[in-house]
Amino acid sequence: MADVQVGVVMGSSSDWDTMQHAVQILEQFGVAFEARVVSAHRMPDDMFAYAEAATARGLTAIIAGAGGAAHLPGMLAAKTPVPVLGVPVASKHLQGVDSLHSIVQMPKGVPVATFAIGAAGAANAALFAVAMLANGNPALREQLIAFRAAQTEAARGMTLPPAA
Ligand SMILES: Nc1c(C(=O)O)ncn1[C@@H]1O[C@H](COP(=O)(O)O)[C@@H](O)[C@H]1O
Numbered sequence: 001m002a003d004v005q006v007g008v009v010m011g012s013s014s015d016w017d018t019m020q021h022a023v024q025i026l027e028q029f030g031v032a033f034e035a036r037v038v039s040a041h042r043m044p045d046d047m048f049a050y051a052e053a054a055t056a057r058g059l060t061a062i063i064a065g066a067g068g069a070a071h072l073p074g075m076l077a078a079k080t081p082v083p084v085l086g087v088p089v090a091s092k093h094l095q096g097v098d099s100l101h102s103i104v105q106m107p108k109g110v111p112v113a114t115f116a117i118g119a120a121g122a123a124n125a126a127l128f129a130v131a132m133l134a135n136g137n138p139a140l141r142e143q144l145i146a147f148r149a150a151q152t153e154a155a156r157g158m159t160l161p162p163a164a
Contacts, residue, residue: 025126051079
């Protein structure tokens with residue numbers, strides 16, 4: 001099995017509906033990844049161990065999704081130099097604004113690259129990880145360019161219904 005290039009972690013299995021959109025992109029581009037539940041709040045020792053092992057394991061990026069008091073991405077970033085891409089998962093009561101603010105408002109010196117709330121943010125985090133990997137991988141870069149071109153064609157082909 002190929003070495004894992006990107007780690008996809010989330011605070012709970014309830015985040016999977018959102019985070020599977022990151023995994024779909026990584027699968028589409030043939031990036032070797034792992035997906036697992038790692039919670040700063042509920043399993044802090046495991047979270048520390050995951051972050052501490054990330055460099056030696058050769059991870060290029062960690063995509064971390066969490067909802068509510070979403071400390072997971074920031075705590076991972078505190079424990080590893082591997083870039084952390086944070087995905088705010090929509091929460092039950094505050095629609096993910098709490099998650100977004102928890103992830104984006106990092107103190108100076110410990111950055112988390114923060115994406116949009118929900119599925120689009122998860123997909124974009126994965127596309128960003130692909131772009132990072134593509135810096136050293138011309139074939140992957142070509143794939144990314146083809147993905148963008150297909151998206152452009154799809155947008156050009158969009159039609160609108162008659163006004164009501
Ligand atoms: N924000 C965090 C962390 C963390 O940041 O460590 N661990 C779990 N959670 C979040 O709690 C929400 C509810 O989780 P449950 O559905 O399991 O109760 C999830 O969105 C999860 O990401």
